Amino acid sequence: MAKKKGSSTRRQKRQLERDIKKSNANYTKGLDNIFYSLKYKLSSQANKKNITEFEAKFPGFIEGKVLPRTIKELRSIGKLYSENNLIREVEWYHPILKKYAKEINEFLQLQLHYECKFLVGDYEQAKQVLKKIESICVSHWSMEQQFFIEEYANGITYNKQLLNNISSTDNDLIVNLLAIYQSAKAEKNLSILNYNKLITDFVGNFKNEQIKEYFRFKLLPFEHVSNTQNGFILGVESTSSIIDRYLAFIRIIINEIVDDQQDSQKIDYLKNVAHDLSLLINDNRLKSINSLFGVNKYIASENDKNFLRIVDLYTKGNYQEVIHACPNYLRENAYRFELYEILNKSYLLSSSDFINIFPEDSLANEIFEDVFHIITKNDFTNQSLFDSFKINSSFSNFSWSCKHFSFIINEYAFHNQSIAYIKKGFLHSPYLNPAQCIIYEDKKVSIDYLNHYKAITYDSSTINFWIDIQQSFINHGIEIPIISADEFRNVLYNIKVKQEKGKNKEALYDYIHIESNEQFSFQTRLSFYKLEILHGKLLCYLGLNDFLPALELVTSSLIENPSYSNKLKFEILIDKVLNAETEELVRNISAPILLHQYNAPYASIWIAYDNFLSAYDIEYGSQFFKVLHLFDNNKVIYFLKHICVPEVYNSSWKFETQDELDNERIEICLLLAKIDEGNKTNYFNEIAEISRGLLIRKGIKQIDESKIYVDVNGIKSSIEKEVKEIFIRSQILASVSLNEVQKLLNKKESYVIAYFGNETSEDKKFSESNIKLASLSKVEYFFEIFRKIRDKFIGSNEFGLDTYISMRIRHGTLVGEIRSAFEKYKLVTKKNSSLNKYETNRYWLSKLAFINNGQQIELDNQFNLLSSSIDNMSEEFKNKILQIQTEEKITGGYFDYSYSDDELFALFSKHFASIEEYDEFFDHIIQNLWERTEKNLLKVRTYILQELKPKAESQLFSFLNFIEDTFKKIDYAEVNELNQSMILCRTALESVFNKITTWFQRSNNKNINNFDIKLPIEASLFTLKRIYTSFSEFSPRMEINSNTYFEGEYFTQFADLIQILLDNIIQHSRLTCSELYVIIQVIERNSEICITIQNNISDRIDLNELNERINETNQIMNDLSLQDKIRKEGGTGYIKIKKILFVDLKRKNYEIKIQNVGEDFIFKSNISFSLENLQKR
Amino acid sequence: MKVLLIEDDDKKSEQIQEFFKGFIPEPEIIHRKSYQSGLKEIFTNSFDVVLLDMQLPTFDIKFGDDGYKFRNLAGHDILRELKRKKKFCKVIIITQFETFGEGENYIELNDLKSKLKSEFDGYYLGTVYYNPSQYKWVNDLRTLINNVLNDGENTYSRG
Secondary structure, eight states, X not given: OHHHHHHHHHHHHHHHHHHHHHOOTTOHHHHHHHHHIIIIISOHHHHHHHHHHHHHHSTTTTTOOSSOSSTTTTTOXXXXXXXXXXHHHHHHHHHHHHHTHHHHHHHHHHHHHHHXXXXXXXXXXXHHHHHHHHHHOOOHHHHHHHHHHIIIIIOHHHHHHHHHHHHTSOOOHHHHHHHHHHHHHHOTTSOHHHHHHHHHHHHHTOOOXXXXXXXXXXXXXXXXXXXXXXXXXXHHHTTSOHHHHHHHHHHHHHHHHHHOOSOHHHHHHHHHHHHHHHTTSOOHHHHHHHHHTTOXXXXXOHHHHHHHHHHHHHHTTOHHHHHHHHHHHHHHSTTOTHHHHHHHHHHHHTTOOOOOOSOXXXXXXXXXHHHHHHHHTOTTXXXXXXXXXXXXXXXXXXXXXXXXXHHHHHHHSOTTTTHHHHHHHHHTOSSOOGGGGGGOSSHHHHHHHHHHHHHHSOOOHHHHHHHHHHHHHHOSSSOOOOOSSOHHHHHHHHHHHHXXXXXXXXXXXXXXXXXXXXXXXXXXXXXXXXXXXXHHHHHHHHHTTOHXXXXXXXXXXXXXXXXXXXXXXXXXXXXXXXXXXXXXXXXXXXXXXXXXXXXOOHHHHHHHHHXXXXXXXXXXXXXXXXXXXXXXXXXXXXXXXXXSSHHHXXXXXXXXXXXXXXXXXXXXXXXXHHHOGGGHHHHHHHHHHHHHHHHHHHHHHHHXXXXXXXXXXXXXXXXXXXXXXXXHHHHHSOOOOHHHHHHHTTOTTOOEEEEESSOOOTTOOOOTTTEEEEEHHHHHHHHHHHHHHHHHHHHOTTTOHHHHHIIIIITTHHHHHHHHHHHHTTOOOOEETTTTEEOOOHHHHHHTTTSOHHHHHHHHHHHHHHHHHHHHXXXXXXXXXXXXXXXXXXXXXXXXXXOOHHHHHHHIIIIITTOOOHHHHHHHHHHHHHHHHHHHHHHHHHHIIIIIHHHHHHHHHHHHHHHHHHHTTOOOHHHHHHHHHHHHHHHHHHHHHHHHHHHTSOOOOOOOSEEOTHHHHHHHHHXXXXXXXXXXXXXXXXXXXXXXXXXXXXXXXXXXXXXXXXXXXXXXXXXXXXXOOEEEEEEEETTEEEEEXXXXXXXXXXXXXXXXXXXXXXXXXXSSSOOGGGGOOSSOOHHHHHHIIIIISOOSSEEEEEOOOOTTOEEEEEEEEEOTTTBOO | OEEEEEOOOHHHHHHHHHHHHHHSSSXXXXXXXXXXXXXXXXXXXXXXXXXXXXXXXXXXXXXXXXXXXXXXXXXXXXXXXXXXXXXXXXXXXXXXXXXXXXXXXXXXXXXXXXXXXXXXXXXXXXXXXXXXXXXXXXXXXHHHHHHHHHHXXXXXXXX
16 A cells, blocks of 8 residues: 555656746746645655745745735735645645745844834834835734724724725735734724624635634634644635735644644644754743643743842832832833733832833823722722733734733633633743743743743743742642742742642641731732632632632632632532532522622523522512521622523512513612612612513503594684584574474485484384484584584594594505515615615625525515515504595495484484584593594504504515525525524514504503603613614614703603604615714703704715705794694605694794704704793693 | 413314324313413413424413514423423423524524423423425324324223
């Protein structure tokens, strides 16, 4: 077999030789094949001659553009092949890195210089150094630095200008793609969460896992933990500049060595390459890799010795001297991150005030302050950790970033998670540090490192201190005390060694002893030492399997200082609490508390909470007062405050509505206010906030239930004069005798009418005792009055049903509500009115980008069809079903108020003719109209549930069938996601149609008794956010200066008014939610309220046209009559506002004024009206 | 046979109820539409089998109420409560989804089945993947219900 393989290799080699001879530059495909064969088919050793020959014949083809002079030249030559073969790539990198060692050395030296200048905010100098670096070559690294300098020196506009310049040039695709995200990476105000999301979304666009990994490596290096594609990554970087190649190479080698110790052959090979390179490239990282394998060939510069001298001052406890020596050194060597921590700790240990030694607004200043807060464990600790993650993510390619990351992760992560990062932090360091000895697994290798270090520097206390520690690990029998540091650290580290050696009992005893030792009371009160001791004690308890004291220690410590939580997190404690095997643990109040402190999911906290309460026979948290005395007060407060919350107890089946959850929380807040009096204001504020939520929900319910409305009092007063007169005339007509009536009754030309003397039921007998007669004229008068009132009831612009249906249902709300279920899952798009076409569904089409063109077109058509079907269905419902019909106006609408003459005769004879009082007569007619309305509403509700909803479901079902038929053989997560969205949409439709059905019910409920002006604003916002799903983050600024409480019955009118104004903004500003900025101002003066709403609008809007329309609207606002326009849907709705003010709120004095829009593109409208009679009495 | 159906999708509920009517003479089917009302029903009554949707609103959606939060793994939560409170019930999950939850809580149907089987052994009988356009779910459900019936008979005969 071996012989066969050998002969095959020879054959391939000879074939290659022939190919190289034949090859020419015009036949690039041939060259590509040769290159591919050279790189991957035969070993580089076997190929040596061929490679040299090929390189001589086609210079640059193998190496690529190693030293590009411009961004355009970056990646301009070189073939991008990668087979994800790490060893093969390193084989190819090795000679090239050696060849360009001089350029790499030059870069490494300048890089530190550049970083120092940048850190201290000297961007001009940093720019100069960057220019020098770019004179070696341009690189992705240098491009990233350009973005940083523009962003930090000149602001985001310059950053984006630079991006524009780069993107508008025809550079290599990878260069331009990376530039977009490097620019985002440099943005100061882009949060880490948004940056991560941006990159994750970008990476998610690729199907190929290797490409994903490459971009993660470049843009999220600390998130990039997988080493599976390192060969591929190096392959892609092999066409970039020498700087990028070296940086990728060194990072990958360190990752491989730290994370993958299993493959000893691979590690040996990488170690040897690193060693060989370290002979030419002066990089501390290569030396540290050597050192890891027992080869110490470090060189210490004078700068390194100065660094060590400062660290020595700290070790010996000379903190004032550290404070004196550190600033100048650190400002010159701002990349030496350890000193940020040492100086900050020295401030605390010498009780000195914190002084930020770096220039204001510089990056170093920010990092230095964050380190202070993180060490101090104060109220800013978590924010500082968060900010530090952001800085670290942005500056991930700076030399100090790994060490910075290991510092944050050590303060933040679960125990043990940080070990690999600490190792990487030291291995990535461009300079020496004695503490690096902790990364060596073999303590003898550690001591060798320290002795070598001492040999190249001097007899340092710090080195001796670390030698003491390492030796005390080696000597199992005799205790060798640690004596080289200050007294407290000597004692502390002696205990730590005991504990690490597994002597948990002794160590625990010593920790407790040191805590109570007066001599060290200053140090043990300092947060970072206190935490170190707590951490040590906790490790001892866990080592001794003593879980209850561990639980008590953690929960009490975290109640005292929540910032300790990251360091005191141990998964084993969570497991113990979750499994709660003993009664002792179930009955322990600390169990649910610990889960909350460890940020466990609410579902887990619920179990611990419910088990705990059940153990004491308590059903609700609010009943906890019964057992308060059994527990420590601080724990009770914590339990009630953080555990007894709706997110936890919503898993209980004993609460049936959200209101019940909220009311329970109010009870708990009241209890808290009693037992934690110092914080009672906070609890009362929380109660106020919950009550507000309850009130908003009530308000929305009131709005939903008030959509079917007629202003009966308005009708009565507006037609009283006219109708009452007719009624009185009809009463004057005399009756005739019964005999005459009987003769005339069945004749067509009859002119007298029989009626029941009292209002009666259908089956009452026609007899002398109860029958009276009236003239035909009286009947005709009745017809006239009834129809007049009916017409007002349904059609009055001011008071009628149709106006309210138009304002509260047809005007946008209905279509928006139906669409909301589909929009939530991005299944429908909007219609472009100018093109009369639905927009392409980019969301799903880009997700399903892998389908072929034909399928994309067909899918787009189906989405359009779905959108148009849903809109048409809603429009039909709105324009045909929700219309008024009378005997004269046949519309097919379901609000059918047709009364035939026969019906009216029957009504007259049985119910109305006997009524002698006008008010009673009017009320009876209204009552009859309401009865008719109830019948109509039932028809509408039936239509919604039996026709409209099934129609919408069937549209969705057709679409679902199309997707199933088209993609049945495609097993992609995205297709599954689309299917799932459609199914969820169907469930959402159920809720939407149920909600719409509630609009078609009459209710006399008055949910809101009184309200302040903010409540209808909040309720309107809530409704609009639900209708316009893309505006779910819509959040206008409110400046409210009003103390008036309004009468609850006006709530719906106020909410209508605000909703029209805000709806206008969303619909007409032509801006997206994030672009829109809205201010709502409310002020009261001289018994008048003034509501001003202003917002920005798109600068694409034609101002002349807009101002013309504003002038027209202002004119209409000044016109006293209310036009038919009230009932027209669309438009801006100002006429409807006028109607609300004039008719519904009965304002005689009011003003609606829209200001003309100027070049600032700010739209502003003012509405003011008198408060008289609107206030709650 | 006394059946509790906890399902918020009306169409799906109708079809499941139709299935029972055509399969078992005079089934007694109680229908609940949320995590809370379903759980309350289980804790206050006894059933031969509980059919459970995986995703449900927390509370019943009533007029003017939106059911509070939607629970992506309501079925799992209900099973967890049954086991925790030691209320024995035979449970069949009937779902129209192949994946559940998102982010850290994302889980695929097959993984969910294994998880339910290992976590709720004795309670969980199986999962039916409901697709209204196919008949497979009917056969799958029939098989599981037959198991319940046979198991019942065996229990009675043993008893």
